[in-house]
Amino acid sequence: MPRALYLHWPFCEKKCPYCDFNSHIRADVDVAAWEAALLADMRAEAEAGGNDESLTSVFFGGGTPSLMPPALVARLLAEAEQLWGFAPEIEITLEANPSSVEAANFASLAGAGINRVSLGVQSFEDETLRWLGRLHSGGEALSALEIAQKHFARVNFDLIYALPGQTAVQWREQLEYALGFGTSHLSLYQLTIEPGTRFATDVRRGVFAPLDDDDAAELFALTQELTATHGLPAYETSNHARIGEESRHNLTYWRYEDYAGIGPGAHGRRSFLGGGFATVRHKKPENYLKAVSERGHGIAEQRTLSAGEQASEALLMGLRLVEGLDLSALESRFTIPANALISSQKLTHLKSIDLIWQEGERIGVTEAGRPVLDALLGELVADDLVQA
Structure with missing residues (x-):
């Protein structure tokens, strides 16, 4: 039933101060126990959700899944293929941190079946990397990127911008440098201060102030201009790719298709027999292991x-x-009239100020609207839709 499979490896060597993902530091990780648990959880999911459609993508996220032994990656992929089947030219992505130790595993990971890697570069500047709490240097990022491009057919890397005090001149220089590597995909995220992170505490204590909204909007506009000029236009708010090189896995999420989420804290969506179901796995690693041991799944x-x-x-x-x-298409899929999906009055208004476009029955956010996307979504979606 799922078109995509997400596998969460929750362990990191260090918690970054901006990160609110489900990641944990553990002195020791029992790889055999995790292999058994993840395999059992996958089997339970396949039994519950059906297996009449081949997977189009698999994504290893985290945490830091590049810390996983390549043999474990291979074992999980073999089981996934047996349970669901793999579509031709399946996309299999693994997130990686560009430390020297992890980069040395790239050949083995490629041999295990990974054909797309997403590198958490975040910056090529040592001072910025230290401030972001990253363990790698700019030199290690360059080395990892070079090795990744040798071993994987498709490479993405992440950068964080709109940092405190960052200017348009500084970001233009860094982004043009990044675009020069010729990867087919870039994920470019503005720094956001997430609740519960160390950066949130720092901002509250006055250690630093986030970049002003107007300055951040200027950097966002610059990002759209430069990536489009270099043949990597935005296809999502923060993601840019050559035509045809978009992340198939993430498109499954954004197009609201079915996906299975396996591992601590992983979310999933199933739709079958006319119904829709949401699943969430236990978040804490130890609780997840216990649940799988006692019930055969981590839900x-x-x-x-x-x-x-x-x-x-x-x-x-x-x-x-x-x-x-x-x-x-949404009206047909969910049997809800279009005028109950969105506020027609607000749609008309947002179109009039060029924040929303409409072509027939298709609507989208304009380039001017994308910097204020979250506010637009709150305005556009009908207030009582979730009760429908």
Whole structure:
């Protein structure tokens, strides 16, 4: 049933001060125990969700999944293929940190079946990397990127911008440098201060102040201009790719198609027999292992989603895409009239100020609207949709 499989490896060597992902530091990791648990959870998911459709993508996220032994990666992929089958030219991505130790594993990971890697470079400047709490240097990032391009057919790397005090001149120089490596995909994220992180505490204590919203908007506009000029236009708010090189896995999320989430804290969506279901795995690694041992799966919560909830999620995800979404398709899929999906009055207003575009039944966010996407989504989606 799922088109995509997400596998979460929750362990990191260090918690970055901006990170609110489900990542944990552990002195020792029992690889055999984790292999057994992840395999059992995958089998339970396949049994619950059906297996009549081949996977189009697999994504190893974290945490730091490049710390996984390549033999474990190979074993999990072999099981996934047996349970669901792999579509031709399946995309299999693994997130990696560009430390020397992890880069040395790239050949083995490619041999295990990984064909796309996403490197958490974040910056090529040593001072910035230290401030971001990263363990690698700029030199190690360059080395890892070079090795990755030798071993993997497709390479993405992440950068963080809109840092405190960052100017347009500084960001232009760094982004043009990054674009010069010729990768087919870039993920470019503005620094956000997430609750519960060390950076949130620092901002509250006055250690530093986030970049002003107007300055951040200027850097966002510059990002769109430069990436488009270099043949990597935005296809989602923070993701840029050559045409045809978009992340198939992430498109599954944004187009609101089915995906299975395996591992601590992983989310999943299933739709079959006319219904929709959301699954969430236990978040803490030890609780996840215990749940799988006792019940054969790691699910902490599984609940039925109303048609309104599904439509709301589909809208919130689909409007992140430059391609937008088709209201008539959503109306047919969830049997909810288009005028109940979105506020027609607000749609008319947002179109009039060039924040939303519409072509027939397809709507999307304009380039001017993308910097204020979150606010637009709150305005556009009908208030009572989730009760539908």
